[in-house]
Amino acid sequence: MDTLPQSMKAVVIDKHGDSSVLRLETQHPLPVMNETDVLVKVHYAGINFVDTYQRSGLYPVKLPLQVGREGAGTIVDIGSNVPPSYGLQVGNRVAVFTQGTTAEYVSAPAESVMVLPRSVSTEQGAAIMLQGLTAWTIVQDAHKVEQGQTILIQAAAGGTGGMLVQMCKHLGATVIGTVSTPKKAETARKHGCDHVILYKDNDVQEEVMRITSTKGCHAVLSGVGEATFAEDLACTRRKGTLVSYGNSSGAVSSFRVLDLSKKNVKLVRPTLANYIMERDEFVLRSQQLLDLVGSGVVRPELGGEYRLGEVAQAQDDLTTQKTTGKLLINIQT
Ligand SMILES: NC(=O)c1ccc[n+]([C@@H]2O[C@H](COP(=O)([O-])OP(=O)(O)OC[C@H]3O[C@@H](n4cnc5c(N)ncnc54)[C@H](OP(=O)(O)O)[C@@H]3O)[C@@H](O)[C@H]2O)c1
Structure with a gap:
C-alpha cells in the first residue's frame, strides 16, 4: 500500500446557503475508516442536484459535511x-455511491462499491452511479418500461433525462422528450428521442396528445418537480404511471390524491437509495448498468469537467439550466 498523506483537499459545507458556503479545505483530515469500509483515492466525482439540496437544507444533513454523492x-x-465475497482488493478501479466524494479520498461502505470492468472508463464510472443508477431503477423498479410503450421524459437533454432516453429506447419504447432550447433538442435527438418538444415554443400537453392520438403516455418520467407536475399528470394515460423523481424547479408542494382517480394513474416518488439499500439490489442494478455502459448501449454524455476549486461554479451551472449531460470534478487536477 502507498503511504497515505496526513491530510487532503476536500470540499465541505458547515452551514446552509447558496454556493458561496462551499469551502475547499486543503488540510482536511483523511477520512476515518470503519472496518466494513474501503478507502478510495478519488479521481472523478459527479455533481448532482442532491449536493445542492444538502447545501440549501432542502434535504436534512448533519453539518459539517464533506460534499459529493x-x-x-x-x-x-x-x-x-x-466480506471477501465482495471481491474488493487494493488497486481495484471502482465506482462508489457514498457521501463525501468531492475530496482526494473517501471512505465508502464496501457494500456501495463496484469494481469497474475494463470496458467502463473511470470518468464513466463516476458519471453513472447516481444519475445512471437512478435512471435504470426508474425504468426497472418504478415503472417497468416495455416494448411498444410511449414514454414522456422531461428534461431529455439532462444528466438523468439523457440516460432515461437511451434506456427507454433500448427497452423498445417510443420516446417523447422535452427541452428548453434548440441546442438541447439536438442532444435529446442524439440520445434517441423519437419526438422532441421545445416547451418554450409549444404546449407540451397538446403535442403529447397529438403524438399519442389523445391517449397520453404509458409513463411520464419527470425530475422537474413543481413546474411540470400538472402537465406530467395530464400527459399520463388512463392506468399509466407518473414517476416524479426530482425537484429541479422546486419540490411539488400541493397535490390532491383524488386527482389520480380521474385516470387511475399510479404515482411514484422514488429515491435511488431506497431501491438499492440491500447489497444484492445494489449489485444487480449496478452490474446491469455497467453492462449497458460497457457495451455502448448507454453512453453517458460528459457535459463538463471542473476542478476541485470549481464545485460552486459546477453546482450553479447545473441549477441554472446551462448544462446537458453529466458534470464531473476532476479531483487530480
Ligand atoms: N430521486 C432520485 O433518487 C434522484 C436521483 C438523481 C436525480 N434526481 C433528480 O432529478 C432531477 C434532474 O437531475 P439531473 O442531475 O439529471 O439534472 P439535469 O436534468 O441535468 O438538469 C436539470 C434540467 O431540468 C430542466 N429544468 C426545467 N425547469 C428547471 C428549473 N426551474 N430549474 C432548473 N432546471 C430546470 C433543465 O432542462 P431544460 O433546460 O431542458 O428545461 C435542466 O437542465 C433533479 O431534480 C434531481 O434532484 C433524483
Whole structure:
C-alpha cells in the first residue's frame, strides 16, 4: 500500500446557503475508516442536484459535511471486516455511491462499491452511479418500461433525462422528450428521442396528445418537480404511471390524491437509495448498468469537467439550466 498523506483537499459545507458556503479545505483530515469500509483515492466525482439540496437544507444533513454523492477512483485500503465475497482488493478501479466524494479520498461502505470492468472508463464510472443508477431503477423498479410503450421524459437533454432516453429506447419504447432550447433538442435527438418538444415554443400537453392520438403516455418520467407536475399528470394515460423523481424547479408542494382517480394513474416518488439499500439490489442494478455502459448501449454524455476549486461554479451551472449531460470534478487536477 502507498503511504497515505496526513491530510487532503476536500470540499465541505458547515452551514446552509447558496454556493458561496462551499469551502475547499486543503488540510482536511483523511477520512476515518470503519472496518466494513474501503478507502478510495478519488479521481472523478459527479455533481448532482442532491449536493445542492444538502447545501440549501432542502434535504436534512448533519453539518459539517464533506460534499459529493458519487465518484470513481482506486481502492487504497480495505477494512478488516469487508466480506471477501465482495471481491474488493487494493488497486481495484471502482465506482462508489457514498457521501463525501468531492475530496482526494473517501471512505465508502464496501457494500456501495463496484469494481469497474475494463470496458467502463473511470470518468464513466463516476458519471453513472447516481444519475445512471437512478435512471435504470426508474425504468426497472418504478415503472417497468416495455416494448411498444410511449414514454414522456422531461428534461431529455439532462444528466438523468439523457440516460432515461437511451434506456427507454433500448427497452423498445417510443420516446417523447422535452427541452428548453434548440441546442438541447439536438442532444435529446442524439440520445434517441423519437419526438422532441421545445416547451418554450409549444404546449407540451397538446403535442403529447397529438403524438399519442389523445391517449397520453404509458409513463411520464419527470425530475422537474413543481413546474411540470400538472402537465406530467395530464400527459399520463388512463392506468399509466407518473414517476416524479426530482425537484429541479422546486419540490411539488400541493397535490390532491383524488386527482389520480380521474385516470387511475399510479404515482411514484422514488429515491435511488431506497431501491438499492440491500447489497444484492445494489449489485444487480449496478452490474446491469455497467453492462449497458460497457457495451455502448448507454453512453453517458460528459457535459463538463471542473476542478476541485470549481464545485460552486459546477453546482450553479447545473441549477441554472446551462448544462446537458453529466458534470464531473476532476479531483487530480
Ligand atoms: N430521486 C432520485 O433518487 C434522484 C436521483 C438523481 C436525480 N434526481 C433528480 O432529478 C432531477 C434532474 O437531475 P439531473 O442531475 O439529471 O439534472 P439535469 O436534468 O441535468 O438538469 C436539470 C434540467 O431540468 C430542466 N429544468 C426545467 N425547469 C428547471 C428549473 N426551474 N430549474 C432548473 N432546471 C430546470 C433543465 O432542462 P431544460 O433546460 O431542458 O428545461 C435542466 O437542465 C433533479 O431534480 C434531481 O434532484 C433524483
